[in-house]
Amino acid sequence: MASDFTDIDETILARAKLGTFSNVEIKNVDEENREKYFTHDENTYYLSNQIKNKVAFKKHDLIGDRFGKDYNVIVCRNVTIYFKNEVKEELYQKFSDALVPGGLFFTGATETIYSPEKYGLVKRASFIYEKL
Template sequence: MNDRPGKPVESLTVSDEELQSLTQAIFQRHGIDFTCYERLSLKRRVIRVLGVFNVDSIHALWRLILRDRTFIYTFMDEVSVGLTAMFRDPVLWRKMQYLLNNDLVKKSELAIWHAGCSSGEEIYTFGIVLRESVFANNVTAWATDISKQAIEQAQRGGYHALKFPEYEQNYKEFNPFGSLKRYSTSGKGTFQMHSDLIRHVSFEYHNLITDPFPVNLDIIFCRNVMIYFDSGAKLKLLKKFYDSLKPGGLLIIGFYDAVMPLIDPHQFDVLDIEAKIFVRL
């Protein structure tokens, strides 16, 4: 995140026309599609970016993007704010452990996609769940995000020490008898997750809107990502997730994604409504 002092966000405004002009220009120049993001949410993020980079208009922001072709990735890092935490929503991870120990244990291998992996807490969480399950067969995972900065942090697996108590409490709700200290090393103001938890994971940049999807997957995690998209984009993503999963594959969404009314009952059945797990028909 950029820590430079910028203009007060309260003093900045962006019109709908300016936002549309910016997103269309970015798509034409870089092939990155922000046009389907939920408008008010994207507008708030763009206004925040103007303040961070100390510019007072969309035109000035566009000059920055034009001046340096790599600046678009800095812009995306600032716009993309991850909504994640280690063992966030423990009810999900308890259910995942149950599935690994029962339904999924019969599979000879698992192919998993962490779509919109953000800074990686979910990936390390699932690595721990795997470690504490009886599933012992081959697992391969693909972790992707639109933010290169987030992907780099996910690969490093280092997090601020102030987050550890929250993450430890979440983990205790999953396993009251364990501790995240078993899977991490404390440093000066940080804690480092053990790299062996993600040996099965490959990391890549990926744009959910414009890039092709992997296929023949057993599990897709896409949690608190679709919250930023409009209904049309959510419908398209749900169809693409359906095409990516094997029959019987699992789609796991976020608690705030608000896609329940959009899920086609001919494509997905509810496996666990509390944990937001759906099974591909």
Template sequence: MDEKSLYSSPYDDEEYVWLLDNISRHFQLDLRGYKQHRVRRRIDMLMRKYSYKSYKTYFEDLKKNDKLWDEFLDKLTINVTEFFRNPEKWNYLKKNILPRILKESGTKAKIWSAGCSTGEEPYTHAILLEELKAPKNIKVLATDLDKFVIQKAKRGIYSERSMVNVPEELKKKYFRKIDNETYEVLSFIKARVVFKQHNLLMDPFEKDVDLISCRNVVIYFDMDAKNNLYKNFAAALKKGGVLFVGSTERIFNYRNLGLEVIEPFFYQKVSD
């Protein structure tokens, strides 16, 4: 099934291509690597909300109106996550991967949560570092395209829904209960995480990273963008470094990237 059959837009197809090119050029936001039926449907919904008749008119207003652009960015990004998503995988990480990284790299260990959304994932990494008594100067780099979710992540306040996989003893150690349905991450856990805005499809990557987690992000990318992303992740890892992906994601050409599977959804770099 092609993407045209998944969604039929009432607006001009050629003008839509023009819109994506100009958004990339003007805002440094490249949406062309995402699954286009999802992207276009969301853009069209925003246009209908304000009764726009063409992509060109909409784009001209996006350039002039910060609130319109902020809404666009908010609606075009996907932000659904939770602490310890797939708990057995985090267990494996805690028992088998992080201790080795801490032993081999020590205080120079580099951990990157790519596409960190509202912060549950990087804070989960931070909790595991605390549980393993890692040196305080080992930080988790947490990046996302969306500046609004980064702002929310920095606040560190979460509903009960995000906490569903957090054991009670960890809730007591690492969270402050605000009310019956709201929790705040404690300040020493927040201090473990450094948030930064970053575009996975356009911006340069860190080098010699020990652990990259990018989970339930690439499912929104098309095949070419996925392949490029995994290639860049592999290049960013140091030899022996690990890429941790989501439970619905698999890297089929991992051997070509110098990776090997050490556990389902964990890929280790074995060669350059």
């Protein structure tokens, strides 16, 4: 089963598809996983096709496009801070509707969902919400 990586920006999608990382970007990946899932030269780490082939890269407009269903995890960090409250409310409902019961929704550190129960969510930790 593939996981989706979505963004509205084609440049971001193209970079994500490449699966290349600088030494600085990879510094928090432990040595075992670096050896297992990456090859590298002096300045660049390359994610293995074994991992990249498990991801579907798709252009997606959060406001205008339909959402998929039956997701276990949705990570949307530091995006909703740019929207008006009514748009945020619509998005939170879409995220909730897209999750399976027990699925998790991660927000950014500056994003708090007030009254998450309104969207069928419960706060489990800072910036982590679970679908009821």
